[in-house]
Structures are given as structure tokens and as C-alpha cells.
Amino acid sequence: MKYFGTDGFRGEANKDLTAAHAYRIGRFLGDYYKKNFEGDEANPRPRIVIGKDTRRSSYMLEMALAAGITSSGSDAYLLHVTTTPSVSYCVQADDFACGIMISASHNPFYDNGIKLIGEEGAKMEEDILRKIEEYIDREEDDLPLAKQGEIGEVRDYVVGRNRYTGYLISTARRSFKRVKIGLDCANGASFMIAKNVFDALGAETYVINNKPNGVNINRDAGSTHIHQLVEFVKKEGLDVGFAFDGDADRCIAVDNKGEVVDGDAILYIAGNYLKDRGQLQKNMVVTTVMSNFGLYKALEASGIDYIQTQVGDKFVAKELMDHGYSIGGEQSGHIIFSKYATTGDGVLTAIRLTEIMVEEKTDLASLHASLKAYPQVLENVRVKDKKTVLHNEAVLATIDRVNDRLGKEGRTLVRPSGTEPVLRVMAEHLDPDVCQKAVDDIVEAIGQAGLLA
Structure with missing residues (x-):
């Protein structure tokens, strides 16, 4: 369109x-x-x-x-x-x-x-x-x-x-009393809601980037600049931190050790929690093609099935609604819990993760310890025309050669951004140097074809 x-x-x-x-x-x-x-x-x-x-x-x-x-x-x-x-x-x-x-x-x-x-x-x-x-x-x-x-x-x-704020509070079955929670509101929409929700649930709430002025939204803040929250969690000795994006449909967490817990890790934690309680409908987790190889191996080890959609939470939402699955999402932090919402909800995701911690009587670091993410290299490549690149024979031949080289322990993904004039070139493999070489080869092929912007 x-x-x-x-x-x-x-x-x-x-x-x-x-x-x-x-x-x-x-x-x-x-x-x-x-x-x-x-x-x-x-x-x-x-x-x-x-x-x-x-x-x-x-x-x-x-x-x-x-x-x-x-x-x-x-x-x-x-x-x-x-x-x-x-x-x-x-x-x-x-x-x-x-x-x-x-x-x-x-x-x-x-x-x-x-x-x-x-x-x-x-x-x-x-x-x-x-x-x-x-x-x-x-x-x-x-x-x-x-x-x-x-x-x-x-x-x-x-x-x-x-009313929505009240609804979020009503979804929690446990008190968050004595849980020290950090929130990075990205100077965006969540500054009106997030702290009120966690305060009402009894948490000790600490907040950064909650003073928007019209031009500082997402500026070195929020889920795409997670280093701020990492340092905040470490400095304040918090149990967990949650970072949202500008409109708060994403959530990326930081555990008690200061490690980043992305959307894939959240899917892993929530998928296992729901499975253990017989609440994972059809034993399925919905992911997108951008999810990490490590997530799939971890889900397989837990006996959980998965399916891939195109990138975009609307595709995840459709899969959930069409088939009645419980949970799906993206590595970027769009997580949909179909019991509670029809779209990604960052604050709701934060509530669910905190509740899992409280119910399991453990910390967030322990909940994702079994998930080992594969090294991943992602490069955004500005091109003259996205469709032309994806139909160029020389570029496609290079991608095939790179995938043959990676074998079963790696993969590449080249896809057009839905919001920017760029191609996203991604590679995964156990060896990060192999990842980088794979991306470099594909980008070089695009350049040699004269298709870079």
C-alpha cells in the first residue's frame, strides 16, 4: 500500500x-x-x-x-x-x-x-x-x-x-508488595499510566524518563535504548526493570543481574509458565521470522510447539485470533496475551512477568537461564528500491550461497522494513564472526548490483 x-x-x-x-x-x-x-x-x-x-x-x-x-x-x-x-x-x-x-x-x-x-x-x-x-x-x-x-x-x-488503568490492575492476581521495580517510560505515553498501575499493585516503583516535553520521546530512552534502564537497575539494586516505547505497546525487561530480557525471552518465560499450568492453548507459541534460533531450541527442549508469522504484531494477533492460541509476540517486545488483549501491551506484559516472578517465588534471571540466544547480527541497509533488491538474481544467489555455508546451525533473513526505506539483513550462528561475514557478504552483493541508496 x-x-x-x-x-x-x-x-x-x-x-x-x-x-x-x-x-x-x-x-x-x-x-x-x-x-x-x-x-x-x-x-x-x-x-x-x-x-x-x-x-x-x-x-x-x-x-x-x-x-x-x-x-x-x-x-x-x-x-x-x-x-x-x-x-x-x-x-x-x-x-x-x-x-x-x-x-x-x-x-x-x-x-x-x-x-x-x-x-x-x-x-x-x-x-x-x-x-x-x-x-x-x-x-x-x-x-x-x-x-x-x-x-x-x-x-x-x-x-x-x-478505566483502562483499572482494567490493568484487575488482571493481577497477586500483590507486588516488596518487589522493587524500575520503569523507563521513554518520555512517552506510558508516563500517564505505568507508575500508577504498579503503585496500586503494591510495588516499590522507581521511574526514569517520565518527563515528556514534546521533543524528548524515545531520545536515548525506552525499549530501543535499553542501556539506561540496565544502569538504573544496577545502581538502585532493583528486582526488575521494564522499558516501554513511545506508545507503550512494547516492553523489554532487565533482570536483577542487569541482563536484557527481550521479547523472545519473555515468550520463553511466559510459554513455560502457561504450559506448566495447562493454560498454553494447543501447546503453541506464536513468533515471527525474526525470533532467535535459540528460542526455538529452548522451546523444543520444553516440549512447546511454535509457529512463525511475518514481522508485525498484526500478523501475530491474527494468528492468535484465528487459532485460539494463548501467547505470541516479537523479539522487539510486542507481546500479546490473548486472554487479556488483542494487541501488544507493554504495561500488561510487565504485569504478567512480575506476577510470574511472584508466583514462582524466584527472580527474573532464573526464569530465562535455560534460554541461550544465538549470536545475531542485524544491519539496516538503505536501498533505492526494496522490491528490486529482493528480485535481483545476483543478490538472491549470494543469499543462497551464504545459507548453504551456515548450514543447520545458522540462517539469514533479508526483509523489507514496513516503516522505512531500508532492508533488514540479519544472520544468526553460534559463531558471531560467521554472522558478521554472512551479513557483510549480502550487503556487498547489494552494493555490487548498484542498488544501495
Whole structure:
């Protein structure tokens, strides 16, 4: 698709993603859900809920979306600064037509994005996204404008965020009393929610990067800059630390020894916990093609089955919903516990890990000690055209040769980013030098073909 990638419409604010784009998206959704809508006295118009992260441009896009929605005759409900999973929760719990999250996730502040959430709380169907793209590109705005009393309303809906916070607290069955927990809020959306949740559950909560100013979101903070939390956990002698990204749909943990616990390790810990209690539906953990070789070997040793999807939490979510599996996720920290949510939820993941620690009466380091991750090298390669590279015969021949060389103890993966003009070239093997040589050979082949940007 032209605008919507694996995680929404994303790009530099006021360059790739403008207020005009947001207005048109709002116009389309307001009109789309108004058709065939049967209202009542309490809800005379379709209701669309909007959340945003702490980027300066999020406020601009929020107003443009609300203007588009109301001018088409639907109502816009504003959650204000909140997390992506909270929007998903509100769509389901409060029967909204759909939800919108304004965020570029882990990207720097000058980028932004618009994520659309369908009526079931999962990413919106692609056929609707295609219709939105067609409308954005039309020269004429041919959708009807609401008139007089048909113009929609904009309503404050901070109560929805509060309900979501209460829901998170209600999912915990144990008190976290005397557990010392560190939180890195990435100066993003979780700063409004995370500490309140863990305080309510009785934890001793320590927080960093919880003072957003519109331009410091993800800046040397959060799940993509985990070194800050590693040092914080060590310095304060904490039992565990959790780092979120800008919209808090990801969580990366740090154990009591200061070791990073990524999404693969979280899947391993939670998968074993659920299996031991007979709660791992169909004995399956859903992963993506980016998960580490070590995870698969560890799951096999535990007698747990696994399946791979494309990269993107929407593909993981679909697999979970289609087949009724319990848990799935990505190495990057998007973890979905299908019993509780339809999308990745960083704060919920942190609750689940802490609860496992409390119930098992052990520390986080012990819970992932049996998982031995393979060395992995990942390089983001800027190219002129992603599809051209992936169909180039010389590049494909090089990839085949490299995979033959790695054999059964390694692998490569070359895939296009869904949000950036880059190819992600990854290699895994027990020998890190072999990994690096494999990536170097593939990147060199792309360069020799004249396809580097």
C-alpha cells in the first residue's frame, strides 16, 4: 500500500504525514461509519475514539482528525495522551466504531504516525485502509459534509484511560508488595499510566524518563535504548526493570543481574509458565521470522510447539485470533496475551512477568537461564528500491550461497522494513564472526548490483 505499512501511516510530521492527511483520514472514517449507522438517543452518531503520544505534532494531528470526523457527521472522543493498547481496550469495552492512535512508536519525535484500530480492537482491515488511501489521493473531496445539527461533537474522554488503568490492575492476581521495580517510560505515553498501575499493585516503583516535553520521546530512552534502564537497575539494586516505547505497546525487561530480557525471552518465560499450568492453548507459541534460533531450541527442549508469522504484531494477533492460541509476540517486545488483549501491551506484559516472578517465588534471571540466544547480527541497509533488491538474481544467489555455508546451525533473513526505506539483513550462528561475514557478504552483493541508496 502507498501510505499504510505494517504499523499504520508513518513518516516525518508535516513532510510525509501532514495535518491534511489526518483531516482526510478523519473525513473518510466519519463518513464510512455513519453509513448504515442506526443511532439512538444516547448515541445519535458513530463514535470514534482518539489517543495520542507525547510528540509535539500529535496535538496537531489530533485536532485535524477530530475536524475530519466531526465534519463528516460522527463524534470524536479524545483520550488525550495515552497508550496504543488503551485505545484498543476502549474500542472493545465501550463499543466505539473504531479507534485511532497517533504515534510513531519507537521513532524519534519528528516522526509521527496514525494507527487505525477496528471494532474488534485489532488493526483495521486492509480493505478499509485501501479505500482510505484512494480517498486521500483524490483531487476532489467528494464526501458529503454534515450540516447544522448533523455536525459531530468532540468530547473529552479521559475517563476511558482511567478505566483502562483499572482494567490493568484487575488482571493481577497477586500483590507486588516488596518487589522493587524500575520503569523507563521513554518520555512517552506510558508516563500517564505505568507508575500508577504498579503503585496500586503494591510495588516499590522507581521511574526514569517520565518527563515528556514534546521533543524528548524515545531520545536515548525506552525499549530501543535499553542501556539506561540496565544502569538504573544496577545502581538502585532493583528486582526488575521494564522499558516501554513511545506508545507503550512494547516492553523489554532487565533482570536483577542487569541482563536484557527481550521479547523472545519473555515468550520463553511466559510459554513455560502457561504450559506448566495447562493454560498454553494447543501447546503453541506464536513468533515471527525474526525470533532467535535459540528460542526455538529452548522451546523444543520444553516440549512447546511454535509457529512463525511475518514481522508485525498484526500478523501475530491474527494468528492468535484465528487459532485460539494463548501467547505470541516479537523479539522487539510486542507481546500479546490473548486472554487479556488483542494487541501488544507493554504495561500488561510487565504485569504478567512480575506476577510470574511472584508466583514462582524466584527472580527474573532464573526464569530465562535455560534460554541461550544465538549470536545475531542485524544491519539496516538503505536501498533505492526494496522490491528490486529482493528480485535481483545476483543478490538472491549470494543469499543462497551464504545459507548453504551456515548450514543447520545458522540462517539469514533479508526483509523489507514496513516503516522505512531500508532492508533488514540479519544472520544468526553460534559463531558471531560467521554472522558478521554472512551479513557483510549480502550487503556487498547489494552494493555490487548498484542498488544501495
